[in-house]
Amino acid sequence: MPGRTTLRQTMLGWSIARHGLAMLVTVLLGGLLSATLVRFAPGFDVDENQLDPRLNAASVQALRDARLQEHNVARFYYKSLMRAAHGDLGTSISLGQPVTTLLKQRAPLTLRLVSIGLLMSWSAALALALSAAWWRSASYDAVTTIVSGLFLCLPAAVLALLSVLWNVPGSLAIALIVFPRSYRYARNLLAKAYSLPHIITARAKGLSELRILLWHAMPVIGPQLLAVAGVSVSVAVGAAIPVEALCGLAGFGQLAWQAALARDLPLLVNITVLVTLVTLLANSGADVLGQALRGEHA
């Protein structure tokens, strides 16, 4: 049916364009909001080095002047956007290095931490959720629910500290932070799917579990699982901040923490924009992919 395919493609194209526009607006607003919050945070105007008794009045004044350029938020943000359009993200006040360089240096570690963390958490969540759906054992379900509940109750900082104490990788801490959320959604979706009449019938007829999962369960739960996966990216990126800060890992999270403490406006705004962008990309990507899958299924 070529007409139906074209319509579906047009709708998908519209959906991508809508998501793109929403992303752009959200990112710009996020950046402005972040700049405004930092600008009006107490202690924005000061530099700790002002307290160095060896500095003379001219040097202290020079430190103050450096902050004056950022007093007007609107002007700062406009200038930052203009510079960003030419590939210049400004210079970090606290670290004295170009923001682009800092982000490039820190990105690989955070990317690795978050990717491995997500992979571990989703592998564990899907394995446990599937086994719970297949076995349908009340005691097994109870044990997995209690374990995931326990991790859900533990603050991210505690898990990060435990990973330091036990000398385990930070990615495991991120995995344990994401795991309970992924597991609970995956378990509920799978349990619901496996109670559908056609899947019960398929199991009664003796179809293999793998065939049931891939041919009957996944088409039903796929789009929803993708949406949860999108959300879990945001959770993992958020978890990277305390994990990196507490474990002393030199990624975005640690950089964001240092920038916040130093009221480093250029660095904070760029990190906020980048994190917002990653989160939106993950969520919108999951949405669009889910929509495409639903369309395919229909």
Place this chain on the structure above:
Amino acid sequence: MMRRRNSSFAPSGLARPNSSTHSLRCGLHSFAASRLGHGVRRTIFQYFLPLMFCFTFLGQVWAQGGGELRFCLRAEPKTFDPLKVEDDASVSIRYLTGGVLVRMNRQTQALEPELAQSWKVSKDGKSISFKLRTGISFSDGTPFSAEDVAYTVQQLMDPALHSPTGDAFRSGPSKVETKIISPSQIAITFPAPVAGLDRLFDQVAILSARSSKKEMAVLGPFMVADYKPGTTVLLKRNPNYWKTDAQGRKLPYLDSISLDIQPNRDVEMLRFKRGEVDLINALDSEYFDKLAATSPQLVHDAGASLDSEQMWFNEVAKAPLPAYKKNWFRSATFRRAVSQAINREDLSRVVFRGHAQPAVGPFSPANKFWFNSKLKPTVYSPQASLKSLQAEGFRLENGTLKDREGNDVVFSIITNSGNKYRERMAVLIQEDLQKVGIHVNVVTLDFPSLIERMTQTFDYEAILLGLTNVGLDPNEEMNVWLSSSENHQWNPQQKTPETAWEAEIDRLMRAQASGADAKKRKESFDRVQEIVVEQAPFIFLVNKNALSAVSSSVQGASPVILHPQTFWNAERLTVTAK
């Protein structure tokens, strides 16, 4: 309290008796005597054993020559340019890589010649001339001469530089003149006298005027070989380093130093316990005691450091405070009474677990030359405190102190959040002052917020903070003591001194800054210390001890109170295999 490691105080690995070599020789001796014939024995004694001994000795020497020292920097170094250095991490790197004309021995606090063989300061304190060592090269092979010193000084004195190192030399508006007398002689003249001029050169790492590598070409024992931002700075031995030890061996002994950037002190401690790092500087007293309980040979308490913890009241005329509170804070009697009511012994014992000394005045006794030994410690006495407050018109009613107008004496102390020692000190001060009827509220703020209140809005009543002293000379604290300066914390930027005693401090500080006679300078600064104790604009509380930890794999370490505590003699340290 001083804990010593058995092996750490030997001057170098080579000077120590080599017990393992000795026992090996004895063992072979008895074996040879019992089993072999006389001729063979003779051969063994004449040739084989001495040869074995030589190999063993050379093996030991070789083993001591290598190794990598690992420790943590608590923040990212902001710069590798030694002239722009202001943060602790960069100071540490400058110390390890920079070659200086004169170096203050961190143990004796005396100046010693380094790149300069000798030096002379003029009587008026404006000029200094250096006679330089010859035949020295930078790490990249470019030769060192007076031209490099002139270049460094000109760069350092650039008005646009705004670095603490450069500002310490600025004595007047005119330019600094450098005169190259010969490739190994140079004279530097400043527009006005600079107090303690020669000591300031301890902080000036000489740059190469000709090297294309600029600040990466160094004259110190190590050079930056690799930098992984946020993770590590790797220093390698400078192959052109000029120093040798008493036996003529080239220094430094170490092959490399790995500086791991680790802001989290808990992680630093864990890594030390796991053997992943070899040193910890400025160890927390809590960690010190924990480590001392299990491995007392690893920890060092070098005694009171230069750092002080102090509190002060807001005496700024335009501060947004009620007039009656300003009157209390501007009264020396009130400030002294508060000082008397604080139990400093308790602060040292409870908060710092005995690893701190009650502070006497502005300078710690650790500053051997400048500390005024005639100062009397403030005696803790709530009764005497209350008595002097009553003489000033205050009265105690139902456990609450009231002023003449009937206002309850209540104020808040601000300190920086996250500093558990200051938070605990504030609570103890709160309890102490309650005994004389003063109610204290403890407020913690993050550091930028606190600095904003302290330097811009003046919206505070009292502040509890610490002062980290890097240098020994009072001239480096001019901006604290001059009433017109920004860092005159209790009442900064006064157009003219608002009190007679501040005018007197201004006069004495300027007198000591313009004199070259150390004895006269000391007399002036002794009087400044006396006035500060009498007037109590700062209430000095404790001087923290210099605590550190050194792994047993590090040989030759001898921690001191001055920065950089454990690795001040890095060029003579060795690390044995773990």
